[in-house]
C-alpha cells in the first residue's frame with residue numbers, strides 16, 4: 001500500500017473514491033485543499049479529502065474501495081493527514097459529513113481506533129424526488145390546499161425583505177435562543193443559498209424560519225425549520241412548510257429534495273417521519289467527530 005498527494009495531474013485516477021465536487025476542487029488547484037490517495041499494487045483504492053481553514057483541518061470525505069479494505073489504506077491516509085496538520089500548525093482535525101448509517105458504523109470503528117472522538121449523529125437527511133413528494137404525498141396536497149391563518153401580527157418574508165437589524169439580533173441570539181444546529185445562518189458544507197423564509201412578529205422579532213440551500217449536485221437541501229416556543233401550536237410551521245413546497249413547485253420542480261432534521265428535535269422528527277418515511281428514496285445521517293493533535 002502506498003500513498004500520494006493528489007494534484008491536477010493524477011487526481012482523475014481517483015474518481016471512483018472521490019466525489020465529483022471535491023475532485024473539481026483538486027483539479028482547480030484550490031489552495032486550502034489537502035487530498036491524499038492510497039494505491040494498492042498501483043491501483044488507486046482510497047482517498048481522504050480535507051480543507052485547511054483557521055488552523056483546523058476539516059475532512060469532507062474519506063473512502064476506501066471495498067476490495068482494498070482492512071489492508072491499512074485508511075490508516076496510512078489519516079496518519080499522513082495528521083502529519084500534514086502538524087506541519088501546518090493545525091491543532092484539530094474535524095470530520096463532518098453525510099453518509100448512510102452502515103458507513104457511519106464502519107467509520108466509527110475505524111476512527112475511534114485512530115484516536116477520534118466517538119461519532120455523533122447530528123441530523124437525519126431524507127432524500128426524495130420532487131415528483132414523489134409533490135404528486136404522491138397526501139400530506140403535500142393537503143398542505144397546499146390548507147387555509148391556515150397566520151398568528152396575529154405575524155408576516156412571512158424572504159430573507160431580502162427582513163430588516164437587517166432583526167437579522168443581526170437573531171444572529172447574536174439577542175431575543176431568541178435556538179440550538180446552533182438549527183441556525184438559519186449555518187452552512188457547514190458551503191452550499192449555495194436557495195431561499196429562506198422568516199416569520200416576523202410586528203416587525204420587531206423573528207419568530208421562525210425555514211432555510212433552503214442548493215447542493216453541489218443540484219438538489220435542494222431544506223436545512224433548518226425553527227419555530228419560537230410561543231408559536232409552536234399555532235400552525236406557523238405548517239404554513240412555512242406549505243410556502244416552501246409551493247416555492248419548490250414553482251421554481252425547482254425538477255430538482256430532488258433533501259430534508260435535514262436535527263435528531264434532538266423529537267416532535268419535528270416524528271412529524272417528518274410520518275410524512276417522508278413512505279416517500280423517500282433513502283435516509284442518510286449527518287455526523288461529526290474530531291481529534292485534538
Ligand SMILES: CC(C)(COP(=O)(O)OP(=O)(O)OC[C@H]1O[C@@H](n2cnc3c(N)ncnc32)[C@H](O)[C@@H]1OP(=O)(O)O)[C@@H](O)C(=O)NCCC(=O)NCCS
Nearest residue numbers: 061062063064069070071072073074075099103106109110
Ligand atoms: C472506514 C473505512 C475508511 C476504513 O478503511 P480501511 O482501509 O479498511 O481501514 P484500515 O484497514 O486502515 O483499518 C484500520 C483499523 O480500523 C478498524 N476497522 C476498520 N474497518 C473496520 C471494520 N469494518 N470493522 C471493525 N473494525 C474496523 C480495525 O481496527 C482496523 O485494523 P485491523 O484491520 O488490523 O483490525 C472504510 O471501511 C470505508 O471507506 N468505509 C466507507 C466510508 C464512507 O462511507 N465514506 C463516505 C463518507 S465520508
